Amino acid sequence: MKKYRTTFKLVFFTGLFFFFSGIFMQEASAEILEIGEVRSLGTEVKVPVTLYDFTYLKNLNVEIDIETGQEGVSLIGFETANPFESSQFRTVKNVEGSKLKIDVISRTGSEVKVEKRMILGYITYRLTSSFEDGTAIKLPIGNIVANGRYGNDIIVSPLGGKIERKMPVGDVVGKNKPTAAAAMRILQHVRGNLITNKEEFLSADVDGDNVITQNDAQQILDYVSGKRVSFLAIQAKELDTAVLKSEYVDKVTAVHGRAPYKYTRSGTLPSGITLDATTGELSGTPKIAGSYSFTVKVTDAVGNEAERIFKMEVIDSNISSVEKLLPITVQLNAQPALPSEVTVTYSDKKTGKEKVSWEPVDTSVIGTTVAKGKLAGGFTVTVDINVVHADYVKDIQIDYMEFVNLHTIYINASAEVYSITVDNIPMHYEGNELFSLGTNDLLHGKTVVIQLNDKFGNVLELKQIALQ
Secondary structure, eight states, X not given: OHHHHHHXXXXXXXXXXXXXXXXXXXXXXXXXXXEOEEEOOSSEEEEEEEEXXXXXXXXXXXXXXXXXXXXXXXXXXXXXXXXXXXXXEEEEEEEETXXXXXXXXXXXXXXEEOOXXXXXXXXXXXXXXXXXXXXXXXXXXXXXXXEOGGGOBOOEEEXXXXXXXXXXXXXXXXXXXXXXXHHHHHHHHHTTOOOOOHHHHHHHOTTSSSBOOHHHHHHHHHHHHTSOSOOOEEOOOOOOOEEXXXXXXXXXXXXXXXXXOEEEEEEXXXXXXXXXXXXXXXXXXXXXXXXXXXXXXXXXXXXXXXXEEEEEEEEOOSEEEEOOOOOEEEETTOOOOOOSEEEEXXXXXXEEEEEOEEOOOOOSSSEEEEEEEEOTTSOEEEEXXXXXXXXXXXXXXXXXXXXXXXXXXXXXXXXXXXXXXXXXXXXXXXXXXXXXXXXXXXXXXXXXXXXXXXXXSOEEEEEEEEOO
């Protein structure tokens, strides 16, 4: 009899343990409600509302608004997706000005087991001409109330949304979404019918390697067919050379995903170098010279993953660092004007000039390639080469009045150039693709940086000139 009592107690308390464990796990899990981050150049846009990592759901109440002080975006309505308008759930939506309220209720009054990723529905917004190209508006989430198994509260992590007045990633042809036509346009580019517009080029480069290839077309087709749900990628780049026992800092960057990101790596990093899990920064003081290869993986806020292989050289040199060279823009199939020498910092903190021996540069493909050069002692110098179809700058004229230190700068640019700054000072658009600036805030003889942007805010070119 005593044996049976012991068995009964064990079963009873084991049942209680699993019962309460289920409740506590429900409270401690990482359920997410995401309002999508979307891009559009159209007059209407649909923004998805997605639930992640829910196990059971009994009811859900959420409020979504439009960022105050913004113009050109207005709320039209909400379209519920299955199964949130079915035999399992009833969804009530209410539009009050810019605010949308959504109530999801189980039809049986009990919790319903749901899938790991479910689209609750789509919010439709109207976009007008006052919503300017290159700008963005946030869609903040108000209070969220949710209940799951046993009617227990669910702690939901909110991810507010955003609408950007830009071409969607993977669009390319102006459909405001990835389509098979976009993949076909990319294949035409590969065969010689070039995509030269910067915004279209960035939309086509879905894999983040800075050129347009057949792989971009395949990823778009995979997205359209449902084989992939994101274009998350890690931007391709050449990592700077590291010097033994000298401080090192570089960074890898995720694109096309949902921040915040988490970075991890596999393979061997140089001893003394670490990867920051939240920023993607590589930093530290390398202890052993050599060539290293490793893979960085990024996971975005909703669980999408991507990875890229990187290589890093650690050398023993009396040069501790080299000046960061600005990207150089060059026409297709032309050779870039690479500097014959660069400014370096030596291990004793002094600076000087070192000659560079550059490798040949292939400029036969539009996009970004990397020029590599060597200094004495084996230090590798790199600079991004932006290969374009035509020059963005046609002519630059600089006049100087010494007695008032007045520089007057005129730049005749291509039609794609929307704005120009000189050392962050905006130039005035005169019309007929002519920009001007009169200022006494610049020192004569100084080297300044000219930045040319398109209407979406994309940097078309960075150019250094001396005010002579």
